[in-house]
Amino acid sequence: MTEQRAQPEEAVVTDAPLVEAPADAVAGEVVLRLTDVVKTFPGVRALDGVQLEVRAGEVHCLLGQNGAGKSTLIKVLAGVHRPDSGLVEWRGEPATFANPQAAMRAGIATIYQELDLVEDLSVAENTFLGHEPRRFGFVRRGHMARRTRQILGRLGHAEIPPGRMVRALPAAGKQVVSMARALSHEARLIIMDEPSAVLAHDEVGNLFRIIRELTAQGIAVIYISHRLEEIREIGDRVTVLKDGRTTAANLPARDTPTRDLVSRMTGRTIEYVFPDRPAAEPGGEELLRVDGLTRAGEFADVSLSVRPGEIVGIAGLVGSGRSELLETIYGARRAEAGTVTMAGRTLRPGSVGAAVRAGMGMAPEERKSQALLLGEPIYRNVTLATFGRYARFGFTDTGRERAEADRIAESLELRPRDVRRPVRTLSGGNQQKVVVGRWLLGDTRLLLLDEPTRGVDVGARSELYQVIRALAARGVGVLLVSSEVPEVLGLADRVLVMREGRVVREAPAGELDENTVLDLVMAGSLMEGAPA
Amino acid sequence: MSDVPSTPTAERAAQLPAQSPPVDPAETAAASGQTAAAGRLSWWRGDGGEGARRNLALIGVLLVLIVIGAVTRSDLYSNPDWVWDNVLSILKLASVVGVVTVGMTFVIIGGGIDLSVGAIVALAGVWCTTVATQSYGAGGMIFSALTVGLAVGLVNGLLISYGRLVPFIATLAMLVAARGLAAEISDKQTQVSDNSFINGLASNNLLGIPLLVYILAAVVAAGWVLLNRTTFGRRTVAVGGNPEAARLAGINVKRHTVLLYALSGLCCGIAAIMLTAQANSAQAAMANLYELDAIAAAIIGGTLLSGGRGTIIGSLLGVVIFATITNLFAINGLSTEAQNMVKGGIIVAAVLVQQVKFRSVTQFLGRNRLTTT
16 A cells, blocks of 8 residues: 555645655654663563653554563553553653543553453443533533544444444444544544554455544554564554563564564563473374364364474464364364364363363463362362272362372472462462463373463573473374464474464474564465465 | 583483383372372361451351341250251251252353253152142152252253353253243142152151251262362363363363253252251242252352352352351341341342452453563
8 A cells, every 4th residue: 555644734845756755754843752661560561661752643563472561551641550660751751650630631541452342332422421512411412422423434434323322333343433533632633553454455444444534633652563564554653572671673664574573572681581392203102193173264274283392383373263273172162064073083172171181281371261160279270180089989179189189299390389279379480380281190191381481580581491392202193373473483393373363374383483473473474385 | 592502402302102001009198199299288278278267257157147146046045955956957958958069060150141040959859749740749740859959950051051142041041941840830829749758858757856967968078079079060160260271272162051951950840848848849930040049159258240159168158157147037036128228238239349359360361461472
């Protein structure tokens, strides 16, 4: 798309050629400036010196891998977190937002990926939620509808009726309502967190048209996306984050080479120690065989295999279908087509029990909501899948359970070691050890790991990597999903890259590098001749 | 950050046996001996002192109520025989609701709710006192009451598990339907029980204690063992505490949910026999509002309405506290209206106390969540 973007009048630079306009071509006043912003959480330095400059009327893109600090940065701007140090200047003045309401009042609106709309209220009610126009304590419904229609008109969507229930709108329509809400607050800066992730292809064009109309009115947009082609199309300038730091600021979005962008996102400064791969190739019969597995809208026609002792990694972004794939293999979702075969036996689709009996175990993506009984003692969480084995005539044997859990805790160096403590008192890394440890009991032959190191601090990560490799050395097959490319490359023997529900590349980990995988994951444009 | 490629973790993990060896009795004994040495927790809760502490608080409340009774009717309390009789009458009063509450406690710990318990008691009571059923004698009456309770509970469970109805709705519908069926069967008449064995359950004593109290004790003991010492109980806590985690650990959540409602229905069947024995008759309007008494007792006893936590002992104490309040008002000649107001107040107070505790937990979790962002 090459049409000229509408710019604020003073921003039009007449003597510079449009295609190669320098970054400074965006000449609107600076509305937001971050200097050396730091935010730490116990065990994690989420932001470690972020610089950011956003001008009125520009689309400023934020680029970075998962865990680079984008989410934390958004939350600092939206008033959810307060920075530990550093300076946030909003429209020329130092600012700290005590809460999300304060940020919104100041004119910063955030549109999260999961839209925060009330499905059973109308478009107008959602637009003015929390600040309805009132007279004598009564909502002025007519006035509200009129102003909503006005705002929707500004967004080029006058056809959405203000009285329509939000539930009845498609995803794209809901996004428009979110933006209408931002405008109803007179927002000067709108932060969009992967807005295109929920949209179909043709709807993205419409989103871009709306963004252009917003910027034409002098509103600044911070746009976050993993899709490079979108950034090229809609963005003015790009700031790249890595490990909570700004590695490049204000690059021109359209003509910075992809290699430059990718290289600034990759090459972690924190090097994790990955265990050595065994010299011998894992051999033997296929343990897991997946053929043509399909679930509409999630993933299509995925085939893969895992051998005993092999670690197979799946790299892909959130929304690429990787977690859904893992859950379907495990039987937690029912496949619409295709088969899952464990050691020669085809599993009944949609049955976790069948998968577990066949020797599968899974550590799901959301530890707290999907894997743990937080108030229960550690040992009961460790034996959650196996307590029936230790029971006799239906009577549990807690003594033996504790002894077994104790053994696991010892071998995984769980801290604290007392297995009678509630699991909620453990750190993220130790909670993950509990979940993995659960499958060390019993006769698990295939372990499915979904983002095993999410929320795990740096020290515990290496330990987990060692545990996973040690399991493989024992002959357990591992299927690992991660959005951190270095993790997949460092840990896995063989790597599958997923994009938009399809496996776009499969290769031994040694034949791939971070740039190649990242590029495949995001766009697939850099690799020539890559099988698509 | 470790920069040694091979940490002790790796070596120890590598030393793990490939799979757990089969259960060896000697090893098991050694293991339990070891944990006993490590410090056994309160024997009557098995694990976790929290439930035990809460139960102690309930016993404290009970003592306060008794003291109030002793102060307001010191004339009666000066007679030891009367005091003993009064204790027995409180327990007898608590026995029927107590049995229902045991089943209810399982359902609530398992993450559900059963509003149909009163209706199931009525239906089972009416069913077992029809002329036709009574002709089969006491055995036939007991069998039919238990079967009806179990069957209705199964229907509840199937509707909720496989029909995906919200427990509140499914059991509310059952409440209405079961009472309707009970009225239909009994033709809205009171059905008198002629069976001397059944009637004797309420009037006869063993060692000076009413048989109904023995039934309550047996059900409570069985419930305690089931919850604390069996895989069924462990699954109940898992299913109610985090259904997704339970499912992903290979537990059949749907089947277990069905069993929980069936268990509640079975308890209602037992209660139906007890209540029929007390009244020497059954009718469609019997056991009215038992669902509220049972839920209230379970909540006061520390069962979390959202599931995953609760104790049988706590629920029993909840029932006994309610019965003691009723008794307190009766011996002082006060109206049931005032009594209901006090009961309402106690429910609110108990839940408020729980929320204070719960809030500190959620705050902790909130802090934790930040650290993992």
